[in-house]
Amino acid sequence: MSFLNKNYKFVSQENFEGFLKAVGVAEDRFEQLMKFAPDQKLTKDGDTYTYYNVTPEGPQEVKFKSGVEIDELIGSTKMPVKSTYVVEGDTMTQTVKSVERGVAVFKREYNGDDLIVTITLDKWDGVAKRFYKAE
Template identity: 60%
Template sequence: MAFLNKTYKFVKQENFEGFLAAAGVPAENIERVLKYSPEHKLVKDGDTYTYITQGPDSSKETKFQSGVTVDDVIGEQKQPIKSTYVVDGNTVTQTVVADNGKAQFKREYIGDECIVTITREGWDGVAKRYYKAA
């Protein structure tokens, strides 16, 4: 798990706008969300992981154990969600269940890169966000 404790900086994205629209993000907010370029880091302490996201104007920490569902929030409106993270080797898959549906964020750590593949129930598209270790 060489990716633990490393900071990954956002590089680029593909079809993220399509995902945001499918997730019901208001059109007037999509452009701002597309510009969001956070850094992230995953830290492990015993059986507990902490997923840390740092953006220009915000930061967030989510503590979880692999396979255990946690209460969380997402977005500017702090929409309540349930997240289940599963850590399997160099892949961390997060399944999000919200009032407006279910989505999956599959983070694959390959060398000094992290590729996040995003899918959603009811949407045939696939979005990707790319990060590189700092």
């Protein structure tokens, strides 16, 4: 788990626009979210992980235990969702369940100084990817 405590900076993305359209992002927020480039960091204390990122609404911190479903409020609308984070080896998979938007999966694969986030949605046939590099 050499990726713990490393800060990862956004580099590029593929098909993120398709994902945003599939989840029904409002047009007035679309451009802002296309430029969404948060740093990401994961730390661990005992069996509790803390996932940090910076969103358009400011810094966020989520504490979780691997495999345990939690309640989260996401986005500027503070939409309630159920999230389950699972950390296995060099991969962290986040499954987000929303009544309004379906089930999204964010698979974060850490490989040395690289982080690839693969995003899928049960209501969409596409795949989006976001690429990060450790500082």
